[in-house]
Amino acid sequence: MSERILKVKGLEKKYQSKTVVYPIDFQLNSGEILALCGGNGAGKSTILKMIAGIVEPSQGNITIDGITWDKNRRDYARKIGYMPDHFSLDASLSVRELLNYYAQLKKVPKEETAGILDRVGLTDVQDEPFDSLSKGMRQRFMFAQAMLGSPQLLILDEPTNGLDPYWMKSFVEIIQELKKENQSIIFSTHQLDIAESAADQVIFLHEGQVLESGELDRLKQKYNHMSLQQMFSRLFFRA
Amino acid sequence: MDALTIMKNEIKLGFRNPWAYSFLGIFTLLSLSMLIIQSGPVSDLNQYTKTTGTLMNLILYLLPLMTLLLGALSITSEKEDGRWHLLSTYPLSSFSFIIGKYAGMFIVLTAIISFGFGLSGLIGSFLGQGLSLETLLWIFVFSMMLILLFLGLAVWIGAASKNRWQALTISVGVWFLLVLAWPILLIAVLSLFPYASIQPTLEILVFFNPAELVRIFVTLYLGGGHIFGPAYYEWIEWFHQPFGVLFLVAVSMLWVLGSVGLTIWKWERKRRHV
Numbered sequence: 001m002s003e004r005i006l007k008v009k010g011l012e013k014k015y016q017s018k019t020v021v022y023p024i025d026f027q028l029n030s031g032e033i034l035a036l037c038g039g040n041g042a043g044k045s046t047i048l049k050m051i052a053g054i055v056e057p058s059q060g061n062i063t064i065d066g067i068t069w070d071k072n073r074r075d076y077a078r079k080i081g082y083m084p085d086h087f088s089l090d091a092s093l094s095v096r097e098l099l100n101y102y103a104q105l106k107k108v109p110k111e112e113t114a115g116i117l118d119r120v121g122l123t124d125v126q127d128e129p130f131d132s133l134s135k136g137m138r139q140r141f142m143f144a145q146a147m148l149g150s151p152q153l154l155i156l157d158e159p160t161n162g163l164d165p166y167w168m169k170s171f172v173e174i175i176q177e178l179k180k181e182n183q184s185i186i187f188s189t190h191q192l193d194i195a196e197s198a199a200d201q202v203i204f205l206h207e208g209q210v211l212e213s214g215e216l217d218r219l220k221q222k223y224n225h226m227s228l229q230q231m232f233s234r235l236f237f238r239a
Numbered sequence: 240m241d242a243l244t245i246m247k248n249e250i251k252l253g254f255r256n257p258w259a260y261s262f263l264g265i266f267t268l269l270s271l272s273m274l275i276i277q278s279g280p281v282s283d284l285n286q287y288t289k290t291t292g293t294l295m296n297l298i299l300y301l302l303p304l305m306t307l308l309l310g311a312l313s314i315t316s317e318k319e320d321g322r323w324h325l326l327s328t329y330p331l332s333s334f335s336f337i338i339g340k341y342a343g344m345f346i347v348l349t350a351i352i353s354f355g356f357g358l359s360g361l362i363g364s365f366l367g368q369g370l371s372l373e374t375l376l377w378i379f380v381f382s383m384m385l386i387l388l389f390l391g392l393a394v395w396i397g398a399a400s401k402n403r404w405q406a407l408t409i410s411v412g413v414w415f416l417l418v419l420a421w422p423i424l425l426i427a428v429l430s431l432f433p434y435a436s437i438q439p440t441l442e443i444l445v446f447f448n449p450a451e452l453v454r455i456f457v458t459l460y461l462g463g464g465h466i467f468g469p470a471y472y473e474w475i476e477w478f479h480q481p482f483g484v485l486f487l488v489a490v491s492m493l494w495v496l497g498s499v500g501l502t503i504w505k506w507e508r509k510r511r512h513v
Binding site for chain 2: 075084090104
């Protein structure tokens with residue numbers, strides 16, 4: 001029986017009087033993949049940042065493997081790997097130097113970094129400075145640093161932005177492999193074909209509110225085997 | 240240990256930062272210029288002279304500004320570029336992060352001044368016209384103390400600023416206030432005080448400005464206490480006693496611990512307020 005890794009209950013975020021995420025509940029078991037889908041300003045990144053411990057929720061609570069951020073922040077952090085959407089890393093460091101730096105902070109042996117770089121196809125450019133990488137390569141690097149230490153939960157914010165079709169396909173393959181290794185993944189995307197090919201659960205968001213959520217198979221049945229794109233269009237125009 | 244990892248990375252980044260090399264060039268040029276100035280007929284190069292006083296003043300103008308800018312911008316850019324957001328998802332405390340950054344920047348800045356002084360000291364001894372080793376060591380201590388104290392202020396400015404522009408503006412403002420405007424402000428403010436309270440107030444205010452604190456500390460130990468005039472004879476004597484030294488060291492430590500402690504508190508408080 002799979003273990004419950006992530007529990008999100010009544011999670012809400014307000015900035016002054018503006019609500020950017022309305023109360024939301026969901027759960028994720030080990031070895032499951034959840035996709036947060038929606039357009040710009042839907043609240044996907046804010047939800048992921050709250051789970052990653054970067055943004056403080058206004059209401060509600062998040063537990064990862066039974067631990068909350070407030071109670072034991074160090075253990076909480078050890079259970080997650082986060083890939084941000086926007087970032088700018090130290091340009092003068094090489095890909096290998098940067099990954100080793102993050103590996104040291106996660107107490108991951110240096111030997112493991114070579115395997116991760118290989119997994120995301122950055123071995124050939126490991127001695128290049130980070131700022132010489134293309135957008136897609138930088139995305140793959142960020143994915144690599146999130147995978148360091150094989151965390152129980154991977155939190156990926158728009159992981160396929162800037163990836164070419166080959167690496168989009170590879171991304172889906174990698175997260176399917178991680179799923180087999182019993183790691184759980186939550187990612188945001190507006191590329192619904194990626195969500196359709198990778199996710200077990202889907203949450204559709206619009207302006208901070210859940211339009212629809214559930215297991216992909218059940219949603220498919222409910223909406224007469226529509227694609228997620230068709231489903232989203234129907235839900236979006238109804239909203 | 241996380242602070243050590245952050246420190247090592249900071250050192251690596253510091254030595255790859257073009258700013259560090261600009262400062263290294265300026266600082267070395269300054270040290271060499273002083274060597275040329277003193278190659279004229281100077282009576283005593285062993286203790287406090289006009290040359291050492293001028294060198295100290297020049298260091299006092301340049302080093303705090305350099306430290307404030309490098310320190311504050313390094314901390315602010317961590318937030319502005321999103322690097323801290325990523326690190327805050329790691330099992331890393333604000334304490335380790337700030338201490339590591341502080342120690343790393345201190346080492347980089349110390350390396351810059353060591354190179355400048357080392358080169359001018361070497362050339363000077365080769366030409367037979369350098370400052371005495373004791374004077375050079377005191378000026379080195381003076382520079383290190385300026386770095387220690389102003390780096391504390393710099394990291395605090397970096398943590399309190401929202402972006403690079405704000406950090407730059409505040410850094411220049413703090414430098415202007417503590418290094419350039421301080422004597423004028425003191426004259427203006429103290430002229431409003433009753434005559435009898437001016438001297439004690441002035442003696443106390445020294446501890447509120449790290450630049451003045453370090454300058455007076457080193458001037459005294461270089462034997463230049465006479466420049467403060469006969470009215471401050473007792474004060475100078477007191478500082479020459481062992482307790483006086485301990486007191487100056489304790490105040491300097493309080494400055495460093497206070498500013499770095501405040502930075503850690505500020506950083507932690509803003510940790511999840513994005």
